[in-house]
Amino acid sequence: MTAVDLFLQQLINGLSLGAMYSLLALGFTLVYGIMELINFSHFNVFMVGCMIAMLTLQAMGLSGQTVILSGAPLVLTLLAGFAVSMVLCGFIGVGIERFLLRPLRNVKGPAAMITTIGVSYVLFNLVLLTLGSDSKNFPNPLPPVVFPIGGAVLRLREVLIWITAAVLMLALNYFTRYTKLGKAMRATAQDAEAARMMGVEVDRVIMISFFIGSALAGASGMIFGLYYNLAKVDMGFAAGLRAFTAAVLGGIGNVPGAMLGGVLIGLIEALSAQALGSAWSDVVIFSLLVLVLVFRPAGLLGRLAPNKS
Amino acid sequence: MPLEGLGAGLAADPLLEFRGVNTYYGDMHALKDVNYSIGRGEIVSLLGGNACGKSTTMKTIMGVVRPTTGTVMFDGVAIEKLPTSERVRRGIVPVLEARRLFPRMTIYENLEMGAYTRKRGPEFDDDLDRVYTLFPRVKERRSQLAGTLSGGEQQMVAIGRALMAHPRLICMDEPSMGLSPLYVEQVFDIIQEINRQGTTIFMVEQNANMALSIAHRAYVLQTGQVVLSGTAEELRENPMIREAYLGEMQV
Numbered sequence: 001m002t003a004v005d006l007f008l009q010q011l012i013n014g015l016s017l018g019a020m021y022s023l024l025a026l027g028f029t030l031v032y033g034i035m036e037l038i039n040f041s042h043f044n045v046f047m048v049g050c051m052i053a054m055l056t057l058q059a060m061g062l063s064g065q066t067v068i069l070s071g072a073p074l075v076l077t078l079l080a081g082f083a084v085s086m087v088l089c090g091f092i093g094v095g096i097e098r099f100l101l102r103p104l105r106n107v108k109g110p111a112a113m114i115t116t117i118g119v120s121y122v123l124f125n126l127v128l129l130t131l132g133s134d135s136k137n138f139p140n141p142l143p144p145v146v147f148p149i150g151g152a153v154l155r156l157r158e159v160l161i162w163i164t165a166a167v168l169m170l171a172l173n174y175f176t177r178y179t180k181l182g183k184a185m186r187a188t189a190q191d192a193e194a195a196r197m198m199g200v201e202v203d204r205v206i207m208i209s210f211f212i213g214s215a216l217a218g219a220s221g222m223i224f225g226l227y228y229n230l231a232k233v234d235m236g237f238a239a240g241l242r243a244f245t246a247a248v249l250g251g252i253g254n255v256p257g258a259m260l261g262g263v264l265i266g267l268i269e270a271l272s273a274q275a276l277g278s279a280w281s282d283v284v285i286f287s288l289l290v291l292v293l294v295f296r297p298a299g300l301l302g303r304l305a306p307n308k309s
Numbered sequence: 310m311p312l313e314g315l316g317a318g319l320a321a322d323p324l325l326e327f328r329g330v331n332t333y334y335g336d337m338h339a340l341k342d343v344n345y346s347i348g349r350g351e352i353v354s355l356l357g358g359n360a361c362g363k364s365t366t367m368k369t370i371m372g373v374v375r376p377t378t379g380t381v382m383f384d385g386v387a388i389e390k391l392p393t394s395e396r397v398r399r400g401i402v403p404v405l406e407a408r409r410l411f412p413r414m415t416i417y418e419n420l421e422m423g424a425y426t427r428k429r430g431p432e433f434d435d436d437l438d439r440v441y442t443l444f445p446r447v448k449e450r451r452s453q454l455a456g457t458l459s460g461g462e463q464q465m466v467a468i469g470r471a472l473m474a475h476p477r478l479i480c481m482d483e484p485s486m487g488l489s490p491l492y493v494e495q496v497f498d499i500i501q502e503i504n505r506q507g508t509t510i511f512m513v514e515q516n517a518n519m520a521l522s523i524a525h526r527a528y529v530l531q532t533g534q535v536v537l538s539g540t541a542e543e544l545r546e547n548p549m550i551r552e553a554y555l556g557e558m559q560v
Contacts, residue, residue: 191409200425
């Protein structure tokens with residue numbers, strides 16, 4: 001492989017990682033945009049999503065990389081994996097909001113944020129107790145089709161990840177821009193009290209933002225499994241932290257910012273791993289974050305808004 | 310010691326009524342046994358200084374705060390326990406203090422948010438036409454982000470947004486706040502026009518001169534109590550009002 005091929009290969013890898021981080025970052029940013037809450041349970045909703053996707057695929061007869069599908073069965077199996085993990089994660093998110101965060105709605109201070117950390121531990125330990133701590137082989141039914149681009153290879157896996165992420169992000173974009181509920185969500189994020197005065201049921205909007213954010217975490221979890229061919233109970237922390245960084249980098253609360261931040265973090269991770277060794281990628285990612293926050297405290301696409309009273 | 314109210318303090322067929330409303334914030338008694346009566350088709354103004362309970366009145370009407378005791382009646386039905394969204398659905402619609410548009414949404418989207426509790430259909434289109442007729446400027450700029458407008462233009466959108474809810478009662482909180490005199494004049498003309506078209510208006514306003522020039526009746530609030538009420542004419546002649554709110558010195 002020449003240097004150009006290597007660069008191209010890392011670009012391909014970085015975009016796939018970026019797709020995963022973007023979807024995960026959207027969950028942080030949607031909830032923050034509406035409630036100004038950093039939802040740390042999101043880390044492990046993502047992990048649970050990966051586990052649910054794995055169990056779903058296994059339930060459909062897949063195991064490891066031994067069963068290879070093609071055509072309609074492949075598409076249906078993958079769709080089922082995504083659908084089950086997204087819907088269940090969505091409901092987990094709604095449950096967390098409804099039963100653990102809503103009672104704290106009018107409590108000032110960090111109580112809600114601390115609660116999300118607690119929920120994160122509970123989810124972690126539930127999976128640890130039921131599925132164990134070992135690294136699991138995530139089923140991957142994709143045929144080993146590769147498209148050579150010069151000396152680099154683009155696998156079917158990457159194409160699938162990109163298409164899925166693009167479809168989900170376009171759908172989210174359509175939802176927030178053009179649907180009534182999506183507009184209510186934007187209005188609530190910009191001025192919750194005024195939105196309430198228009199007749200918006202703010203509690204419902206909050207619930208929907210949790211559902212969507214958590215469902216995207218479920219999709220992201222499935223992508224993690226397909227990309228790394230594994231699922232592990234402690235996978236949430238590293239990926240979640242990078243996705244959170246992506247949300248902050250793009251401007252937390254800003255939806256296009258989360259998408260852009262995710263892709264950037266993915267690319268930086270892959271390219272810096274290539275150039276300096278993978279041990280250095282975190283150093284590069286978090287140094288860049290510090291630099292961006294020093295020179296653009298609101299993130300790349302964020303606005304410095306006056307504090308809402 | 311509250312002054313005795315003047316005559317004409319009650320509307321015969323009220324659309325909105327406060328009956329003995331007491332509202333507390335913790336230990337603070339923000340509204341003290343307040344009675345208002347706003348008749349159908351009236352413009353009623355609420356005058357008073359800072360922290361007199363004007364904002365609490367607005368919040369009580371909209372259901373942001375609940376009265377501790379007392380009743381709020383709208384169209385003959387007690388509404389003090391209804392959520393804000395249900396009040397909007399019944400036609401109680403605010404024009405908020407300092408406009409409070411959604412700054413990163415277009416003007417058209419802001420108008421849509423005004424109609425949030427309603428279904429799309431011919432009525433929506435009629436109301437949109439009505440807003441565009443009242444405010445040609447708003448129509449021109451409908452795809453612009455609301456945050457890019459001047460204060461006066463924003464007030465036009467804020468009033469338009471309220472009209473999109475097809476209101477029976479518009480509650481205006483300081484409609485002249487932060488506007489240039491030219492716009493103040495315009496806004497008050499529009500308020501009168503909307504009222505002539507049949508919408509009842511309850512208006513909190515610091516600018517007593519302007520408020521009394523278009524209102525039919527007014528209430529004066531002091532530290533949470535109604536100390537005076539009457540027709541706009543009566544209040545304009547009242548020495549206390551002239552001194553305290555119309556900027557005239559008593560000789």
